[in-house]
Amino acid sequence: MKPTLGENIAQTLIVIFITLLCVVTIYPFIHLASVSLSSPAEASRFGFHLYPKDIDLTAWNQVVSQKKIWIGFGNSVFRTVVGTFLTLIAMSLCAYPLSRKYLPHRSFYTMVILFTMFFGGGIVPTYLLIKWLGLMNSVWVYILPGIVPTFSMLVLRNFFMSIPAELEESAKIDGANDIRILFGIVLPLSKPVLATLALWTAVGHWNAWFDAVLYISDQSKQVLQFFLREIVITNADAETLGRSAIANVRYEASIKAATVMFAVLPILIVYPFLQKYFVKGTMIGSLKG
Incomplete structure (x- = not known):
């Protein structure tokens, strides 16, 4: 028409x-x-x-020649790669049993987990918990406290619920256990939603800086966003990049812009490879509740 x-x-x-x-x-x-x-x-x-x-290119030369920037870059890469991988594994192990109808008290467990998405202890109790767990000044403080994001886990659970139960039943007839079914059947069928959740998690890890301020005092374990904040927001250029980097204050604007671009480029490079799964994974994961 x-x-x-x-x-x-x-x-x-x-x-x-x-x-x-x-x-x-x-x-x-x-x-x-x-x-x-x-x-x-x-x-x-x-x-x-x-x-x-x-x-x-003076500003870029000043940025890429600084040791602290590369230390932060390495810590951010470690946090993003390892954190994303462990989060996907932990979410899968949590979401799969919650998606099975034969799990006793499944609704109760889901509500308890959902409760944590709306209510938290706050900064001070969380700080005391991190200190009690011995995670202060450890790179694992970037990963372990938020290893299972509630919203992403529920999206993954909803996707698992949309997978036909007949696949699981046929696998069990052939002698497969739940672990084999999860890693051999369910996860390979979940690539779109896993790619979407991986992108969400990776961006969250890459952009995070507040936990580094709270829990890390060792400069060798700080992430790139911490140094970016020091340069762009608090104007601590002399301490972060070295006084020679801003001996001429005329380069201050260029150095700040170069530092921001240096921090943004890795995610901009990775995003196109996952973008094709983004819409599909998000829509499929939200079809069933």
Whole structure:
């Protein structure tokens, strides 16, 4: 059928809205990339920066030559990779039994877990618990306290519930136990939702910094976002990058922009490889409750 006038207007408005949304989302990255590659005079110029008119790599050289930045980068990579992997394993081991109808008191266990998503002890009790567990100044404090995010686990549980029970029954007839069924049948069928949850978890780990402030005092165990915060927000450039890095204050804006881009690029590179699973995994995981 030929679209009506109202449908054409609605379609046009949707396209305009999506275009504006893309511009608003993408422009900050273009601006920061341009400023980070610009000369001091161009970087300090007020207004839009769509491309570097006077390319100067001094800011990037200062950032990538600093040992602390690479220490933070390594800790962030460890936290993101190991944390994401362990979270997926822990969520799967928790979500699979909760998705089986024959689990006794399944609804009660689900409600208890759901309760933790809305209510928490607060910063002080959590700090005391972390201290009592001996996780202070340990890289495992980045991973273990939040190893099973409640919302993501419930999404995974809902996906597992949508898998036909006949697959499990046939596997049990062939002699497979629950562990074999989970890792040999269920998880291979769950790649879209696992990729989506992996992206959520990885982004959360990569961007996290508050736990590093609370629980880590050893500079060799700090994450990249901690140093990024020191440079961009608290203006501790001299202490974080070294005084030689800002001997000329003209490069301050370029150094901050380069540091932000350095912290953002890894996730921007990884995202396209998981994006194709994102919508599919999110929709499938929310079909059944």
